[in-house]
Amino acid sequence: MAPTGDTTQEIVRIDGLAHDGRGVARRKGKAVFVAGALPGEDVSIRLLRERNSHDEAVLVSVIGASPERVVPPCPHARDCGGCNLQHLAPQAQLASQQQRLADTLKRIGNLAPKHWMAPVSSAPWHYRSRARLAVTRNRQDGSVELGFRREESTRIEPIEECPVLVPELSALPARMRKALQSLQGPVLPQEIWLAAGDDGIALGFCSRSTLSTQDRSTLRKLGEELQALTGFGILSSPHVRHWETPAPQLHYSPEPGVRLAFAPWDFTQANRAVNEALVQRVIEVLAPTTDDAVLDLFCGIGNFSLPLARRARRVLGIEGSAAQVRAAAENARANGIDNAAFLAADLFRPESLEAMPRKTFSLAVIDPPRAGAALLCEKLHTLGLRRIAYVSCDAATLARDARTLSAKGFRLLSAGVLQMFPHTSHAESLALFAR
Ligand SMILES: C[S@@+](CC[C@H](N)C(=O)[O-])C[C@H]1O[C@@H](n2cnc3c(N)ncnc32)[C@H](O)[C@@H]1O
Structure with a gap:
């Protein structure tokens, strides 16, 4: 990385948004990333750093503003690391997330879904819990x-x-x-x-x-x-x-009629309204019946497991954190659900996958952390699954895992985005695979 001492300005045309929300232009055969710039805009930039693969520049002024540019309502938007896309209208944020998912699936997975699910939008403000x-x-x-x-x-x-x-x-x-x-x-x-x-x-x-x-x-x-x-x-x-333990407990509902207790320091989906829409989508696309045995991989405290258990014959949730597994089991008990069981296992380790029960599940939901689930996706075809709903917070690892699933005989039927974190470049996606 070479910081440039050059203070001269130049004008570039922004032609895309990078995964981190920065505008991207081509300059001297290389990509240049410009925070705060939007696709379609001509902007004046000053070069900040030159790298082998790409350059970085600061935005000096916008010459032709995008019709989707808005004035960020929060005075901290420019400097706070939280919201890096407040200058883009919320509907355009969602459209750009769907475009990015489509591009990433194509580029990394060489895949396109047969059908796009309608995007799920969020209230733009006061959504984060x-x-x-x-x-x-x-x-x-x-x-x-x-x-x-x-x-x-x-x-x-x-x-x-x-x-x-x-x-x-x-x-x-x-x-x-x-x-x-x-x-x-x-x-x-x-x-x-x-x-x-x-x-x-x-x-x-x-x-x-x-x-x-x-x-x-x-x-x-x-x-x-x-x-x-x-x-x-x-x-x-x-x-x-x-x-320190015991942790205090709070509660939320993934769907009406189910209430989950959680330790405030454990993972829960940050946007409760979009989480409810996500849980409904997962149920819709998997369409469980009382004949189905369902696997919920990376199940946390039972966010998907318990709503699925209300419709399926049985559910097995697997999760790495023993504390969350205990919370999930307790949540099942407190909600009067007796057909859900939970298991603590590290789903990134081959030995845990070898020990997984085989051929006894018809449906699965998988909701891994950002790193995705590379090893797991190599093995899922051995379980006799009919459908897999893959919930992802990282389009690149989803695309990589989708390529594996596709090579193992699962077809990418549909995909879509959910606006879990408005004004940020973080996107939540759902992809449905069928045997
Ligand atoms: C994106 S969260 C999803 C949780 C849950 N499905 C929900 O909707 O609330 C990912 C979960 O994966 C768990 N996890 C992270 N690494 C893991 C691993 N190596 N093996 C199993 N679970 C893991 C985390 O503890 C977390 O609960």
Whole structure:
């Protein structure tokens, strides 16, 4: 990577959107990525970095604006790492996600679905039921900064409120600042996790080492004032957190008539309304009957398993986190569902896949993390499945796995996108495969 000292500007025509939401233009036979630029626009840029494969530039000005460009309503949109597409109208965001899914399926999987499902849109604001705030102390004046990390940076964009968070959470940053400022101990929480359920909210304070007794009591008191459950966690690397147990519990419904208890620090789909639409779609495309045995792979706390169990003969959910498997089993019991069983297994390890029950399932839903499910997709044809609904948060790994499934005899019948995270470049997709 070579940063350029060049301050000259030039004009380029943007002809696409990259997977991270940046505009892409061709310049001197190479792609150049321009954050904030939209397809169809002529923009003035200044080169930032030259790499072997592509260049990066900053947007200086838009010369011919796209008809789909809008003024970002949030004052932090440009600097906060959360929403990188607020300058694109929400309907156009959805259309561009579907186009990107089609392009990625073609490019990586050499596949096109027989049929496109209607895209599922979201309310543009106040949709997000969980978030992770970053906290630091300003070295110069000792003040506490609370906000979101800027894109590709360790710096924080301080915020008072966030309009994509659900109303119960959106104004919390401003309401927490004073209490954080009053903390006395040598250790400050580095992250604050926010989560909302249909019955309340939770705050999780994560620090590198244990907070002082007095500071924990200040933060508990803050939780009481905000009518929030509180929890404390220790960070042992940027990605590993050990939460004190037992975790507080919140609840949400994946469909009317089913209520799931969850620990606020565990994975749950962030957009509850779109999650309900997703669960309905999965049921629609798999169309389970009381003859079907269904596998729910990467089942979490039973988001798909329990709605499916209400329609199928039986469901087996498999998930890597033992705590989530216990929660899923408890959720089945609490909802009076007795035809769902759950198993803890690492679905990325060949030994776990070897040990999987064979030829006893007719339908499967698979909802892996971003890395996809490469190994698993090599094996699914051995289980006698008729249909597979693949839920994905990464089009590239979905396309790779779709290619494997297709080579193993599954046809890509339909695909579609769901606007789980409006204003961001993250897309949720659903693909249906049939034997
Ligand atoms: C995208 S979430 C889906 C959860 C659930 N289907 C839902 O809708 O809430 C992915 C899930 O995969 C689990 N997971 C991650 N890595 C795993 C692995 N190697 N083996 C099994 N499960 C894993 C996570 O714990 C998480 O619950």
